[in-house]
Amino acid sequence: MGPLDDQVVREDSLTATADGLNVAVYTHWYRALPLTSLTKVDLTVDGQPVDPATLSVTVNGHRYEFAELAVKADEYWFTTDPVVLHVPVATAPGRQHRIQLQLGLSIPYILTGPDRTPLLTPSSTDKTLTAA
Amino acid sequence: MTNARHSIKRGVSLYSYQEETFLRTMSLEDCIRAASEIGAHGIEIIPEQSIPDFTNLTEEFVDTWFAWMEKYGTTPTATNSYLDTKLYPDRWLTVEEQIASIRTDIDVAVRLGMPIVKATINTSPEVMEGAAPYAEEKGVQLLIEVHAPFHYEHPWILEHLEVMHRTQSPALGLMPDMMTYVKRFPRVVSERALRDGANPAIVDYIVELYDDHGDTHALMDIVNYRGGGPVEYGLARVASHYIWTDPRKMLDHMPLIKHIQAKFYEMTEDEVEYSIPYDEIIPVLIEGGFDGYLSSEYEGNRHIQDAFPVDSVEQVRRQHAMFVRLLGEVA
Structure with missing residues (x-):
């Protein structure tokens, strides 16, 4: 659960492009977080799990491979800006997709447990939306 | 506003409007205006929440910020720093890096005209001591938040107090969070x-x-x-993290207390906080000669948003109506 799960993936989040489906994702945390905090993106499109290794991501106008975010400690994901996931699945404008997303944000200043693990604040989405 | 009995001022941390900020129904300017309209003229922010494109604080933003302060008759009071000790997945920030992080927060505060930086409770006494000279040089006060379940006899706070008393740094002090006075479960x-x-x-x-x-x-x-x-x-x-302690304990530390985070969870229609007895807290602040800001920090949204519309503006308004009453302000 997350306090603002409804807003993580919005009605207008899906866009069809020539190379796949873009999914605009919003944070559910109250402050901007470094991109290294975006640690868990378990995405399923129409019942098919998407390997994060195949995802690329656009944030702040820059496009990265998902794995690259792990070293982007100096760039922040702002509270009102989307991160756009580029998903390599076939789509077209007007097509519906079921989007299931387990988003996990690793909070770098709230440490829990004996291993000083950052709090992983989860959010869960399950929506069927139409691509623009 | 002040009167003969005290010089306590009122303000709002724009954290209070996080629901509306998140839902994009209030802009940053809207938040400042909402505070000003209820006579809460001190503005506290979380830079990571309020500054688009943070950490890039542009001249344009700074100019706009000061234009808003003038337009709405508001005053910058404090920023909140965060010590992202687990910024990198594979290692911890060193103490030197933590001090550098605080120095950056001090620089942001200076550019926004903020005289105070809140150090989040996970900031260690060593980091506070290491950052104090820079804060002194910049004329900024670095205040450790006294956040539940911590309190003034807690070992962690005692270590912070030891640094403050030993160094006598004018830059170091305390920022009590009123969640240390949760008398009744929210x-x-x-x-x-x-x-x-x-x-x-x-x-x-x-x-x-x-x-x-x-x-x-x-x-x-x-x-x-x-x-x-x-x-x-x-x-x-949650119940083991809230605490109730005697507000009069603040009197022992009043010279170090420069700012109050006026946390609240629910202001009732009668303009009373359901769980935090501000009518027991504010007289202590008056008695102790506190002359900083009571800065609203509404945190009830996350507990009701599943079932009820959130109206942070109304909640903050009610809290300030209560402050006006308890401070004896005359309209």
Whole structure:
């Protein structure tokens, strides 16, 4: 659960492009977080799990491979800006997709447990939306 | 506003409007205007929440910020720093890096005209001591938040006090969070647990134990013994993190107290906080000669948003109506 799960993936989040489906994702945390905090993106499109290794991501106008975010400690994901996931699945404008997303944000200043693990604040989405 | 009895001022941390900020129904300017309209002229922000494109603080933003301060008759009061010790997945920030992080926060505060930087409770006494000379040089006060479950006799706070007393740095001090004065369990929290499916008998047990100011140390274990699941356990964890202590304890530390985070969870229609007795707190601040800002920090949204519309503006308005009454302000 997350306090603002409804807003993580919005009605207008899906866009069809020539190379796949873009999914605009919003944070559910109250402050901007470094991109290294975006640690868990378990995405399923129409019942098919998407390997994060195949995802690329656009944030702040820059496009990265998902794995690259792990070293982007100096760039922040702002509270009102989307991160756009580029998903390599076939789509077209007007097509519906079921989007299931387990988003996990690793909070770098709230440490829990004996291993000083950052709090992983989860959010869960399950929506069927139409691509623009 | 001041009167003969005290010089306490009123303000708002724009954290209070996080729901509306998140839903994009209020802009940053809207938040400043909302505070100004209720006579809360001190503006506190979380840079990571309020500054688009943070960490890039542009000249354009700074100019706009000061134009808003003038337009709405408001004054910058404080920023909140965060020590992202786990910024990198594979290692911890060194003490030197932590001090550098605080120095950056001080630089941001200076550019926005903020005289105070809140150091989040995870900031160590060593980092406070290491950052103090820079804060002094920049004319900024670095205040450790006294956040529940910590309190003035807690070892962590005692270590911070030791640094403050030993160094006598004019830059170091305390920022009490009023969640250390939760006298009655916030019903918005227990009612949310019930909506999430918690066992009512266990919820009642937790609330009654808290309200009796019983020993909550083993509460999470007890919930397990009574067959509670994750929701009941989560409620027990919250109950063991809120604390009630005597507000008069602040009198021993008043010279170090420069700013108050006026946390609240629910302002009722009668303009009273359901769980935090501000009528017991504000007289202590007056008696101690506190002359900083009472800065609203509304945190009830997360407990009601599943079932009710959130109106942070109205909640903050009610809190300030209460402050006006308790401070004896005359309109």
